[in-house]
Amino acid sequence: MTLKPAEWQLALPLGLAFASLFLAPFLLLFGVSFFNDDQITQPGFGQWIKFFGDPFHYKVIADTLLLGVKTVAATVIVGYPLALVFIDLGPRLQRVLIFIIVMPLLLSVVVRTFAWIVVLGREGVINTLLLHLGVISEPLRLLQTELGLVISMTQIEMPLMLLPLISVMSRIEPNLRDASAALGASRWRTLFTVIVPLSMPGLIAGCLLVFASSTTAFISQSIIGGVRLIYLPLLIWQQSLVVFNWPFAAVTSLALLVSVLSVIAALSYLGRRAGGAIHG
Amino acid sequence: MQEALKPKAARTLDVEDLTVRYGSSVAVDGVTLAIEPGEVVALLGPSGCGKSTLLRVIAGFVRQAEGHVRVDGATIDHLPANQRNIGIVFQNYALFPHMTVAENVAYGLRARGARGPDVAAKVNRFLETVQLGGFRERLPRQLSGGQQQRVALARALAVEPSILLLDEPFAALDRNLRLDMQIEVKRLQRTLGLTTILVTHDQDEAMSVADRIAVMNKGKVEQFDTPVAIYDRPQTLFVNGFIGTTNLMTGKIVSVESGAASVALDAGATLRLPSQGLSAGTAVLLSVRPEQLVLSTIPGLAHWKIEPGLSLPLGSQLVHEARTADGVALKIVEPRLAAPAPAGRLYCGLSADARPSLFPHHA
Numbered sequence: 001m002t003l004k005p006a007e008w009q010l011a012l013p014l015g016l017a018f019a020s021l022f023l024a025p026f027l028l029l030f031g032v033s034f035f036n037d038d039q040i041t042q043p044g045f046g047q048w049i050k051f052f053g054d055p056f057h058y059k060v061i062a063d064t065l066l067l068g069v070k071t072v073a074a075t076v077i078v079g080y081p082l083a084l085v086f087i088d089l090g091p092r093l094q095r096v097l098i099f100i101i102v103m104p105l106l107l108s109v110v111v112r113t114f115a116w117i118v119v120l121g122r123e124g125v126i127n128t129l130l131l132h133l134g135v136i137s138e139p140l141r142l143l144q145t146e147l148g149l150v151i152s153m154t155q156i157e158m159p160l161m162l163l164p165l166i167s168v169m170s171r172i173e174p175n176l177r178d179a180s181a182a183l184g185a186s187r188w189r190t191l192f193t194v195i196v197p198l199s200m201p202g203l204i205a206g207c208l209l210v211f212a213s214s215t216t217a218f219i220s221q222s223i224i225g226g227v228r229l230i231y232l233p234l235l236i237w238q239q240s241l242v243v244f245n246w247p248f249a250a251v252t253s254l255a256l257l258v259s260v261l262s263v264i265a266a267l268s269y270l271g272r273r274a275g276g277a278i279h280g
Numbered sequence: 281m282q283e284a285l286k287p288k289a290a291r292t293l294d295v296e297d298l299t300v301r302y303g304s305s306v307a308v309d310g311v312t313l314a315i316e317p318g319e320v321v322a323l324l325g326p327s328g329c330g331k332s333t334l335l336r337v338i339a340g341f342v343r344q345a346e347g348h349v350r351v352d353g354a355t356i357d358h359l360p361a362n363q364r365n366i367g368i369v370f371q372n373y374a375l376f377p378h379m380t381v382a383e384n385v386a387y388g389l390r391a392r393g394a395r396g397p398d399v400a401a402k403v404n405r406f407l408e409t410v411q412l413g414g415f416r417e418r419l420p421r422q423l424s425g426g427q428q429q430r431v432a433l434a435r436a437l438a439v440e441p442s443i444l445l446l447d448e449p450f451a452a453l454d455r456n457l458r459l460d461m462q463i464e465v466k467r468l469q470r471t472l473g474l475t476t477i478l479v480t481h482d483q484d485e486a487m488s489v490a491d492r493i494a495v496m497n498k499g500k501v502e503q504f505d506t507p508v509a510i511y512d513r514p515q516t517l518f519v520n521g522f523i524g525t526t527n528l529m530t531g532k533i534v535s536v537e538s539g540a541a542s543v544a545l546d547a548g549a550t551l552r553l554p555s556q557g558l559s560a561g562t563a564v565l566l567s568v569r570p571e572q573l574v575l576s577t578i579p580g581l582a583h584w585k586i587e588p589g590l591s592l593p594l595g596s597q598l599v600h601e602a603r604t605a606d607g608v609a610l611k612i613v614e615p616r617l618a619a620p621a622p623a624g625r626l627y628c629g630l631s632a633d634a635r636p637s638l639f640p641h642h643a
Contacts, residue, residue: 175374178341181361182368183388183439193387197378 033250040247047247051255057235061259064231067146067153068215068263072207074154075161079206083165084195087172101162104155113223116152117143120224144226152224153214160213161206168202169195204271208264215260232256290317290473291352291442293338298347300333300499307333308344309499315492318473320466322480322490326522330499331479335445338477340364351442362391367441371448373432375420381407381431382416388439406434409468426457433465437472444469444476450485462489483523487511495519517639520567527573527610529566530641536560543638547604549584551630556638563641570613572634575600575625583627586610602628 036046051057086097104112119125120142127139142148172195180190196203218233225231232252240249293315300308308330315321323331336342338349340361348355356364375384385403394402407413410430420428429449436444446465450458466489469476480486486493487507494504495518503515514520521528531545533555541555543564551566558564576583589601589609593616600612610628630636 173372173374173377175370175372176376178336178339178361179368179370179374179376180387180391181341182339182364182366183391183435184362184365185387185391186362189391194376 029250029253032247033254035247038243038245038247047251050248051251057252057255060230060232060235061255063229064215064233064256065259065263067149067221067231068211068260070146070150071153071157071214072161072210074150075157075210076203076207078154079158079161079165080203083162083169083199084191086162086166087169098166101166102159104157105159109156109219112156113152113220116148116155116220116224120148120152143224144228146225146229149221149225149229153217153220156217156220157210157214160209164205164209165199165202168205169199172198201271204267208267208271211267212260212264216256232259291475292317292350293443293475293477294348294350294353295334295338296348296350298334298337298349299345300330300337300342301345306499308337310347311496311499311501313494313501313504315475315477317475319491320469320476320478320489322478322486322493323496324480324483324486324493324522325496327481329496331481331496332447334496335368335447335477335479338443339366339368339445365439365441366443366445367436367439368445368447369429369432369436369449371451373420373428375428375431375435377420380417380419381412381423384420384431385435385438388435392439402438406438407431409437410434410464425453426461429453429461430464433468437468437474441474444474446476446478448479448481451480451482458485465489495522497522512635514567514637517565517567520637520639525570525611526567527570527608529568529604529608529610530606531564531566533558533560533562533564533638541638545584546606547584547608548606549582549629551582551636553636553638558638558640565639565641566636567639568630568634568636570599570611572631572636573610573612573628574614574631575602575612576627576629577624579627580629583629585626586628588626604628 032040033047034043034045036042036044082101086094089097107115117124121127122139122141122143124142126142127136130136131139142151176194176198177190180194181187185193215231216233218237221229221231222234222237225234227234232255236249236252236256239245239252293313295311295313295315298308298311299306311330311334313321323334325331333342337344340356340359344357348357350356376387379387382400382403385406386399389399389402403416404413407416410433412427412430412434415423415427415431420431423431429452432449449465450461453461462485468474478486478489490507492504492506493510495502495510497518503510503519505513505515510519510523514523520526529545529547531543531547533541534544534550535542536555536559539555540552541558541560543551543553543566545551545566553566575586575588579585585605586602587604589603591601592599594613596616597613598616600614602610602612604610612628
């Protein structure tokens with residue numbers, strides 16, 4: 001299909017913004033990574049060799065991807081049943097629930113992160129409650145642990161899982177569940193043979209968004225996770241704004257980009273296959 | 281296929297005093313129906329009359345507030361939908377879009393724990409029955425509406441249900457296909473001897489497919505009878521107006537003698553009709569079908585004067601419009617070939633075989 005002049009001209013403002021604000025800096029970043037010194041004077045592969053020569057960096061990449069996987073798993077486990085409940089509610093309750101679901105997106109990331117510090121801290125809501133109930137005798141360590149980080153990110157990222165999931169699930173023909181029941185299938189059988197396969201495109205879209213967002217959530221990772229849990233975004237921040245080694249920060253950024261993108265590419269490939277079986 | 285599909289012992293279906301409420305509104309209001317084994321019953325009515333809700337209660341998707349549903353005399357009220365063994369075909373077919381035709385038909389068999397070659401054999405048999413043997417591996421979206429309909433039918437029949445429910449199954453099909461499918465469903469239903477309930481808002485469909493029709497309005501059954509009886513002897517004004525086309529004229533019963541009433545029409549004629557239990561002095565509505573009226577050149581006691589309007593040929597028939605002296609628009613139908621020229625035919629009366637209905641008129 002050939003575009004008429006008026007059509008591509010409409011895309012021009014966005015195209016220019018994209019080129020100047022994303023493509024150019026990206027090429028710059030790529031170029032900067034091939035300098036050996038932090039003054040960006042000596043070209044070479046030194047930073048790449050330094051990054052990939054150190055096993056510590058592989059661990060950071062693995063930890064970062066694992067954090068994404070754990071957050072995705074937690075949002076699926078909590079979010080999927082919630083989405084099932086949502087599609088059975090009446091329109092009024094649906095509006096209330098959607099407001100609660102979207103709430104984390106309406107709050108500043110800094111505010112909701114600090115709120116989680118209040119909840120997870122040594123004298124926070126969870127510890128105080130458990131101590132008073134006598135479940136534990138001394139405060140649990142939740143802040144600056146991966147568990148605490150995953151718990152808080154599950155809440156923060158939940159809308160990104162639920163919105164695509166709910167949108168796909170509510171388009172599933174309601175008669176399909178009745179048809180399945182009339183054919184003798186139990187509720188569980190209907191769930192796993194009809195609802196889950198048909199909601200797969202939404203589930204995969206949700207997983208994609210949560211994964212991309214949680215692996216790059218610098219503020220949550222550094223404030224709740226603290227400095228002891230090191231993920232790629234924190235490493236990039238340290239290298240670029242603390243140590244001022246921009247070439248090394250550039251290599252780390254590219255490592256983050258490639259590792260996250262490859263997981264996303266795999267997920268969306270699965271998504272297209274699942275979607276292909278349903279919508280053609 | 282006939283040998284493959286042996287009729288099972290057909291079941292009776294009884295609906296007793298069934299009431300369904302949604303909040304404060306009553307969707308189904310004390311409905312009682314006794315359905316014979318192997319019978320096809322149509323639930324006919326305008327949208328919102330409760331016919332679909334009644335079907336959903338029988339299927340087990342909706343719980344009734346009061347009343348019972350019995351199959352062969354045993355109540356099924358306590359059973360969830362997946363234990364009722366009732367087959368249902370939906371208006372939009374509700375085929376599983378991610379499964380092939382064969383998987384759709386096998387679904388109910390697998391849900392019942394059937395495995396292996398028996399399933400495949402049965403699936404093939406039912407697909408052959410609905411003439412879709414070559415479509416096993418297709419996905420539903422690769423089929424036409426009529427083919428999807430047949431898959432839905434095969435899927436519902438494959439589990440050998442005790443009752444078959446059809447929820448407006450022909451509504452999405454175009455006219456010619458609809459007739460073919462109606463014939464096919466009727467043929468299958470006969471072969472299997474399956475007690476069947478058909479929900480429809482299409483009176484022609486109800487007339488052609490059903491053995492008996494339950495005409496519903498506002499959650500109640502207005503009349504439960506054979507198609508002919510419903511057409512010829514509507515029991516209520518609603519049934520009268522809903523089934524077929526009719527002319528309504530106002531009048532008054534002036535006298536009743538041994539079951540025959542003299543009805544003075546406001547259009548200006550006096551007719552002698554069966555009183556149908558009404559007494560002298562009652563204001564009445566006379567309902568008469570267009571084909572039961574005749575045009576005449578002769579005035580008379582039983583004829584009233586009309587002002588002729590348009591005459592339209594409609595296939596084999598001729599439809600005349602006319603207006604009575606008291607301003608009521610009438611439709612009169614006669615066979616086109618036999619019709620004399622309308623000129624001079626300024627009077628209207630009942631045909632010799634007319635069976636008009638009288639209803640009390642509450643002004």
